[in-house]
Each structure stands twice: as structure tokens, then as C-alpha cells.
Amino acid sequence: MRLYTRREFNKYLTIGILMSSGLITPHFSVAEMQCRCNNPNCERKNPDMNGDMMKMLEELRLATFALPVSSGARCLDYDISISPKKNKLGGVHVQSVACDVLVGHLGSPDVLNLIDRARAIGFSGLGVALGGKFKDRKKRFLHLDARHLLPEDYGFGGSAVWSY
Numbered sequence: 001m002r003l004y005t006r007r008e009f010n011k012y013l014t015i016g017i018l019m020s021s022g023l024i025t026p027h028f029s030v031a032e033m034q035c036r037c038n039n040p041n042c043e044r045k046n047p048d049m050n051g052d053m054m055k056m057l058e059e060l061r062l063a064t065f066a067l068p069v070s071s072g073a074r075c076l077d078y079d080i081s082i083s084p085k086k087n088k089l090g091g092v093h094v095q096s097v098a099c100d101v102l103v104g105h106l107g108s109p110d111v112l113n114l115i116d117r118a119r120a121i122g123f124s125g126l127g128v129a130l131g132g133k134f135k136d137r138k139k140r141f142l143h144l145d146a147r148h149l150l151p152e153d154y155g156f157g158g159s160a161v162w163s164y
């Protein structure tokens with residue numbers, strides 16, 4: 001039997017408590033990171049998010065504001081239904097390193113601050129959906145991803161930025 005150091009034990013205990021309470025990190029739940037498709041058998045109802053990306057997202061949350069998630073993990077079918085394919089592996093949501101967060105509750109200074117913080121923390125993919133009329137503000141979101149964590153041969157590149 002392997003003996004754990006106190007530090008390791010505390011780490012595993014923390015992860016265990018989070019998992020059993022339905023949380024991936026203190027501020028992000030399994031439920032909000034699940035694939036939003038209609039297939040009850042979708043394998044990504046277990047979102048299996050990239051741990052390093054989730055740490056970055058939690059750090060961003062702690063440094064900024066409440067960040068309601070509109071899309072986390074996606075199965076390949078759902079991803080294809082939403083966005084045109086650039087890659088046979090699907091997009092970065094399929095690879096569990098991406099998250100869309102709603103920013104309709106934030107004014108411009110806060111959105112800019114959020115982008116600055118996300119960049120400082122190391123998010124390497126940024127998509128902005130900030131258009132629309134005032135009544136559509138609730139739909140405004142930022143796509144954040146950590147594609148630099150993926151193997152080079154997956155073909156996502158080290159960084160990306162775009163608008164919707």
C-alpha cells in the first residue's frame with residue numbers, strides 16, 4: 001500500500017469532497033460543465049474537464065466576477081451541430097479545454113478587466129461575442145480556452161482569437 005504525505009492526502013481529500021458535492025472546483029460544478037446536447041446517453045454528461053484549465057478558470061473567477069457558464073464540455077456530435085468543423089477531433093470544447101462564460105451582467109470596464117485577467121492567467125484562445133442590441137446583452141459571452149495545453153499534433157495551434 002502506498003503511503004501518502006500529508007500534503008498529498010489533503011489534496012486527494014479536497015478533490016474527493018469537491019467531486020462528491022458535484023463540484024469540479026469551488027466555483028464550478030459538474031452540472032454546468034456537462035455537454036448541453038439532448039442525447040441522454042452522451043458520454044460527455046461526464047464532462048471530464050482538463051484539470052489545468054479548470055484551475056485557470058477558478059483563478060479567473062476568484063480574481064474577477066461570477067462567471068455563469070453557457071457551454072463547457074461538448075460531445076463531437078453536439079459540437080458539429082453548433083460550429084463548422086475545422087478539425088476531425090472537433091473543437092476545443094470537445095477536448096475539454098474550453099468554456100463559454102456569459103458576460104451580459106458586466107459593463108465594458110469589467111469585460112475588459114476579465115479579458116486582461118484571462119490573458120494574464122494564460123488562456124490562449126479567446127472568442128468574443130459582444131455584439132447585438134441592448135436587449136440581447138444577456139447573450140453576450142466570452143469563449144475562453146487553454147489550447148496550449150493540447151498536444152501540438154492535435155492541430156489547434158498555440159493561440160487563437162476571433163469574434164462571433
Ligand SMILES: [Zn+2]
Pocket residue numbers: 035036037038039042043044045074075078
Ligand atoms: Zn453531448
